[in-house]
Structure formats: structure tokens, C-alpha cells
Amino acid sequence: MGLKEFCFKKSLWVFHLSAGSCNNCDIEILDLLTPRYDIERFGMKLVGSIRHADVLLVTGIVTNKTKSRVLEIYSQASKPVLVIAIGACPCTGGIFTSSYNFAGPLDKVIPVDAYIPGCPPKPEAMLAGVVKLLKSKNRE
Amino acid sequence: MGKKTIVPIGPYHPLLEEPEFFKLYCDGEKVVDMEWETGYNHRGIEKICESKTFEQVFYVVERICGICSTSHPFAYANAVESIPGVEIPVRAKLIRSIVGELERVHSHLLWVGLAGHFLGYNTVFMWAWKYREPILDMFEIITGNRNSYAMFTIGGVRRDISEENADKLLKVLMDAKKKISLLTGAVMDDPVIHARLKGVAVLTAKDIHDFGAIGPTARASGVDIDIRRDDPYAAYEMVDWKVITAKEGDIFAKAEVRLMEMFESISIIKQCLELLKKENKGDIKVKVKEIPPGIGIGRAEAPRGEVFHFVKSDGSNSPVRHKIRAPSYNCITTFRRSCIGGTISDAAIATAAVDPCYCCTERMTQVYDIKTGKKMMNAAELIKLSQKKTEEIRAKGDKND
Numbered sequence A: 001m002g003l004k005e006f007c008f009k010k011s012l013w014v015f016h017l018s019a020g021s022c023n024n025c026d027i028e029i030l031d032l033l034t035p036r037y038d039i040e041r042f043g044m045k046l047v048g049s050i051r052h053a054d055v056l057l058v059t060g061i062v063t064n065k066t067k068s069r070v071l072e073i074y075s076q077a078s079k080p081v082l083v084i085a086i087g088a089c090p091c092t093g094g095i096f097t098s099s100y101n102f103a104g105p106l107d108k109v110i111p112v113d114a115y116i117p118g119c120p121p122k123p124e125a126m127l128a129g130v131v132k133l134l135k136s137k138n139r140e
Numbered sequence B: 001m002g003k004k005t006i007v008p009i010g011p012y013h014p015l016l017e018e019p020e021f022f023k024l025y026c027d028g029e030k031v032v033d034m035e036w037e038t039g040y041n042h043r044g045i046e047k048i049c050e051s052k053t054f055e056q057v058f059y060v061v062e063r064i065c066g067i068c069s070t071s072h073p074f075a076y077a078n079a080v081e082s083i084p085g086v087e088i089p090v091r092a093k094l095i096r097s098i099v100g101e102l103e104r105v106h107s108h109l110l111w112v113g114l115a116g117h118f119l120g121y122n123t124v125f126m127w128a129w130k131y132r133e134p135i136l137d138m139f140e141i142i143t144g145n146r147n148s149y150a151m152f153t154i155g156g157v158r159r160d161i162s163e164e165n166a167d168k169l170l171k172v173l174m175d176a177k178k179k180i181s182l183l184t185g186a187v188m189d190d191p192v193i194h195a196r197l198k199g200v201a202v203l204t205a206k207d208i209h210d211f212g213a214i215g216p217t218a219r220a221s222g223v224d225i226d227i228r229r230d231d232p233y234a235a236y237e238m239v240d241w242k243v244i245t246a247k248e249g250d251i252f253a254k255a256e257v258r259l260m261e262m263f264e265s266i267s268i269i270k271q272c273l274e275l276l277k278k279e280n281k282g283d284i285k286v287k288v289k290e291i292p293p294g295i296g297i298g299r300a301e302a303p304r305g306e307v308f309h310f311v312k313s314d315g316s317n318s319p320v321r322h323k324i325r326a327p328s329y330n331c332i333t334t335f336r337r338s339c340i341g342g343t344i345s346d347a348a349i350a351t352a353a354v355d356p357c358y359c360c361t362e363r364m365t366q367v368y369d370i371k372t373g374k375k376m377m378n379a380a381e382l383i384k385l386s387q388k389k390t391e392e393i394r395a396k397g398d399k400n401d
């Protein structure tokens, strides 16, 4: 097991970044913390700073104004960091593809490890996505 | 005044769900001035709407804001239907109101939870969000999705509520009512919550008029406005309900108004479900062949206040102009009154008190040159300026004649 795999073996700390979302995906992420889903039992929790985080969750389209901030936050993350695109918006642009303020899908801005489609994806889908990503990382 | 300290909050800050930037100018503990910057979330929705057909616009406006994802389609439906003047079937009206009120319940519960979290009452956060789950489940059963319901269409609604689901909904609501009363009791009786919220960030009725605030923010200051009663739409005329107001104008009053509104919403849904049983055979949709040229204005009372949509049609199959104004746009200006003069520790809850939603608010963008800070103009604006000058010269010429 390399250092990279070791990092993702234990409790993952998550930082949530809303690039230009409609709030729905964000609310569903917060929903994961609440009693029904309660991801804290897996050791995952939302942290206040990207410098403490292992996972970066991005929601919403990257707009021209947030693009530089997204890059900045990614550069501040301690590597290795897993980037997960939550929802149709960061995956492809979704309904906003034709917007004049759309700066391109997230993977054109920063490297992305997992895509969770849906508008918004259900909390179960987010959990399933994270589990799949971790499995694939640990197999590598 | 002593030396000012600037406390920057944002654009990415653990306190904030969405990207926005606040700058608090502080003198010691006291906030003496504040500035805020939004625009991170501008997605050009109005322009996207103009490139879609009237039917498709519903799914775009639904994604303006995920929390009030029925209010925008509601106002848009009112606007578009006012152009040809369609009268929608009673059953559709009832279903629209049911979905709208369910949304109010889930949105207010969400706010109570977040407000609790900001105050350091994580138990309230967990409770409120736990009680919100059955409501989202009901949304999933009725509309097919937990959020972004895609229920509305021109001339009615897309899905019917079966009798079986109606009974289920009633059961869930009665259950929710009990839990919300429990939550209300716990919140209203807590001495620490009283100490934190009473007399904090007070907005008087005059402030509300000066800043043009609406919705629960206005109602908590004794300003009795509610579009559901003042300009009735959907089924609000058919049922019995009252507008909740409070006089104090502080954050506690806002919490009280929201908590009490949930009971009103539950009672509205209950009455609508009874009427729905009677209207058993009715249609849920009328066919609207085309939208004639003209302008339509639609209003709806979202959980945060009045949503306003303006739609202009030229007889083609898509709007030529679509203007949207969300309630937070009116309410966030009150920050200047509620935050300045208070302490930094109160600023968080004072800004959260109006239940601001920035993705609703950001409807326009302006480009500035980074180096010079000058406003940059696009072709349309330059043409406008040029035309204005001609107008002025013409006006002068007229005077000289």
C-alpha cells in the first residue's frame, strides 16, 4: 500500500465548495449529516477549511467569477485530494451549458476523480459514489 | 471613531452555504459598517430562458433556487397563463397549492434548523432536518423527486395526486404537525434562545418600507403583506387561512412567524386535500395551443416572500424577455439596518434571519476592469448611451424651437 492509498483508508474529511449552484445539491449534502443518513458514523465530516480536507465536493457550474476561486481552493488543498463533482452542473453544465457565464465543466478546470450525476443526486447516490470511488482507489 | 478592523467573511467560508462575500468593518466588538459582494452565482438564467420554449422554461426557473423550486415555476405559470388568460382546472389549482405549501413547510423547517446551527444549537438543527425528511419523502411519492419537482406545466400540472397518496400525505402531515409543535415549544420556551434573539437586529415597520423588504421578514415587523391573500392565485381563495404577523421585528419574531406559518400551511394542505376528494373526476390540465403576443406578470408567495416574473411574448414559441425578481433581493438590503450597530457575534444570525438565498438574487452581472476598477461596457450599452445622447440633443432642439 502506497502513501496515496493509505491517506484514503481512514476517516475522510470533506470540504464543500459551491461554485455556482442552485442550492439543491448543497442542501442534499447537508442532509447527509442529519439523522437519517448520518455520514459521521463513517468518520466523514464537513470541515471548515480545504487545508484539513481529503475530499473536495464541488456543486454547481463553474462561473467566470468563481473559476479563479475554484483554482485557488484546489491549489490550497493538501494533496492527494479527491475531487468529486456532485450533480449535473459540474459534470457537464447540465441545464446551464448555454449560459454566457459558464466557464466550462469542472474537469476542464481541475482534475476530477468521480462524477455523481443527477439533478440533484439523492443522498444515497452520493454515498454510493463515494464508496465506489474509495473501492477503486484501494484496488489500484 | 477608533481604528476600524475589517473582518472578511467569504466568498468560501464554513458559515456560508453559497459563495458570497461580506466585509464587516468593526470597532472592537461592534460592527460599524458593512459591505457585501455577490455575483459569484450568476448563471444567466434570464437569457437561457429566452432560448427555450415556454414549456421548457419551467425546468430552468426551477433551478434558480433549489429550496424554493416551486415558487419560481408558480410565478412563471401565473405570468404565462395571464397572457392568453387561461383558467386552469380546479383540480390543478388544488394540486399547485398543495405542492406550494408543502414546500413552505420544508423550507421553514430547513431555516429553523440552520438558525439553530448558527446559534450553536445543533440539536435543533438535527431535529428540524429529521422532521423534514418525511416531507421530502412525500414529495418523492407525489412528484417523483425530493427537490426540483417538475410538477407545473402551462395550463395545469403534470401529475395527479391519487387518493391513496392523498391519504398518505394527510397521515404524514398530521405526524409532522405533532413534531413541529414539539419543536416550536422547545424553541419558544428556551431562555437562552430568548436571550440571543429577543431585541436583536430589530427592523421596524418603517425600515421594512424604506428597504422594501417582503415576506416573513416584513410580516415579523407588523407589515401585513402576503401575495396569497392580496393577489390570490391557485386555490388560496377556496380555503380558509390567515396571514401570520408579529409586531416586534426582532429575530425571535421572525422565527415565530415562520413556525406559525407552518401550521397554517398544514391546514391549507388539509383543506385542499378534502376539496381534491370532491373534485375527483376533474382534469388536471387544459390544453393551451399557443401564447399570443403580449406581456404577462406573475406573482407568487415563496417561503421567503413575493416572487415576481415578467414574461413578454411575441407570438413565437419562446419568450422574448423574461425578467425575474426573487424575494431575497429585497430582503438582503435590510442587513445594513440589522447588522450595523450590533456585535460581530450577532451578525451571523442577523444575516441568516431574513433567510437569504443568493442564487435567487443574482440576476445580473457587471464587468469591471480589474486594474482600473472602471466599469466595462458591452455593445448594447454603448448603443444605448449613444441613443440617449441623440435623445438629449433632440430634446434640447425641441426646447429651442
Ligand code: SF4
Pocket (backbone or CB within 6 Å): A020, A021, A022, A023, A024, A025, A026, A059, A060, A061, A086, A087, A088, A089, A090, A094, A118, A119, A120, A121, B063, B066
Ligand atoms: S445539478 Fe441540479 S440540483 Fe445540483 S446545483 Fe445543478 S441545477 Fe442545482
